[in-house]
Amino acid sequence: GAGVSQSPSNKVTEKGKDVELRCDPISGHTALYWYRQSLGQGLEFLIYFQGNSAPDKSGLPSDRFSAERTGGSVSTLTIQRTQQEDSAVYLCASSPAAGRFNEKLFFGSGTQLSVL
Amino acid sequence: ELKVEQNPLFLSMQEGKNYTIYCNYSTTSDRLYWYRQDPGKSLESLFVLLSNGAVKQEGRLMASLDTKARLSTLHITAAVHDLSATYFCAVPNAGGTSYGKLTFGQGTILTVHP
Numbered sequence: 001g002a003g004v005s006q007s008p009s010n011k012v013t014e015k016g017k018d019v020e021l022r023c024d025p026i027s028g029h030t031a032l033y034w035y036r037q038s039l040g041q042g043l044e045f046l047i048y049f050q051g052n053s054a055p056d057k058s059g060l061p062s063d064r065f066s067a068e069r070t071g072g073s074v075s076t077l078t079i080q081r082t083q084q085e086d087s088a089v090y091l092c093a094s095s096p097a098a099g100r101f102n103e104k105l106f107f108g109s110g111t112q113l114s115v116l
Numbered sequence: 117e118l119k120v121e122q123n124p125l126f127l128s129m130q131e132g133k134n135y136t137i138y139c140n141y142s143t144t145s146d147r148l149y150w151y152r153q154d155p156g157k158s159l160e161s162l163f164v165l166l167s168n169g170a171v172k173q174e175g176r177l178m179a180s181l182d183t184k185a186r187l188s189t190l191h192i193t194a195a196v197h198d199l200s201a202t203y204f205c206a207v208p209n210a211g212g213t214s215y216g217k218l219t220f221g222q223g224t225i226l227t228v229h230p
Contacts, residue, residue, distance in 0.1 A: 033216050043204065043220035056217060091158060095216050104149060104161040105216050 002026075004108035006092050012114045013082055021077040021111045023092030031095045032075050033105060034059075034067060038088035046090075049075060082115045089113070118143045120207050122221035129195045129228050137190040137224045139205035148188045149206045149218065150179050159204065163190075195228045202226070 005024040013019050025032050034046040045059040049069045060066070064083075069075040079086055089112050093105035119142040129135055139148065147166045151159040163172045165181035165188060172179050176199065178191045188205055202225050206218040 031214060031216055033214075042222055043206075043218075045209075045217050045219070048214050048217055050214070056214065093159075093216070104164050105159075105218070106161070107151075107159040109158045 004092055004094050004106050006090075006108040006111050008111060009109060010112045010114075012116065014116055015084060016081055018078065018080045019082055019113065021079075021090050021113070023075045023077070023094075023108060025073065025075070025092070025094030026106055027073075029094035029096050029106070030072065031097060032069060033093045033095075034075070034077050035091045035093065035107075036088045037091055037110070041088075043091075046077070079113075082113075084115050087113055087115045118145075118207060118209055118219045120205060120219050120221040122203075122205060122224050125222055125224055127224055127226045129192070129226065131196055131228055131230055132194050134194065135192050137192075137203055137226075139188040139190070139221055141186050141188075141205075141207045141219075144183070144186070145207045146183055147208060147215070148181050150188070150190055151204045151206065151220075153202045153204065153223070155201075162203075192226075195226075197228050197230075200226055200228045 007022045032049040037043045047067050048056040051072045052069050064080045067077045089110040091110045093107045095105050121140050123138045150162040153159050163179040168183040170181045176193045181188045202223045204220050204223045206220045208215045209217045
């Protein structure tokens with residue numbers, strides 16, 4: 001597609017439920033990132049994919065959070081047993097490469113997650 | 117641990133005036149990014165600064181990088197209302213597996229008024 005696409009754009013869920021957030025990166029981009037943006041913590045790195053592998057998961061807040069990427073393209077971020085502190089905007093970004101010549105990230109519009 | 121700090125966090129400017137946003141970071145990095153975010157929207161890349169002394173300009177915005185001082189500036193010239201947004205600087209984590217693993221500053225909320 002023309003840009004990074006995320007769905008849903010908004011998600012309201014009850015505490016304790018599981019949610020899945022989807023990211024469709026720019027075609028051909030091998031690197032994919034998930035970030036979280038919240039009022040209290042600002043913008044935080046969650047996880048990075050190179051192809052289908054995740055060399056860096058260091059930003060995932062707890063074992064309730066997991067992510068996968070298939071076919072070197074679409075990625076899904078899953079949050080199990082959601083808590084109110086999970087409420088945030090989840091942003092996906094992609095780039096053509098992850099190495100030294102990576103110049104910038106292209107961000108999607110995000111998923112606004114609200115846990116009631 | 118890498119820390120990135122922006123100053124000021126809130127900036128109210130009159131149209132036509134000049135101002136500078138500062139971004140300090142705590143560990144060595146040879147590059148720095150500036151992003152813009154409009155309310156309810158995602159982040160848009162403004163500048164990629166890849167070396168010490170790098171200076172880039174786009175319209176009324178100019179960004180520079182001093183890697184020795186661990187400082188970047190975003191200078192606004194003759195501000196117009198369309199520049200109202202939140203501006204973030206970001207630095208790659210040293211030793212990270214990817215240059216896309218960024219630590220962001222807190223953001224500077226810029227409001228330009230008549």
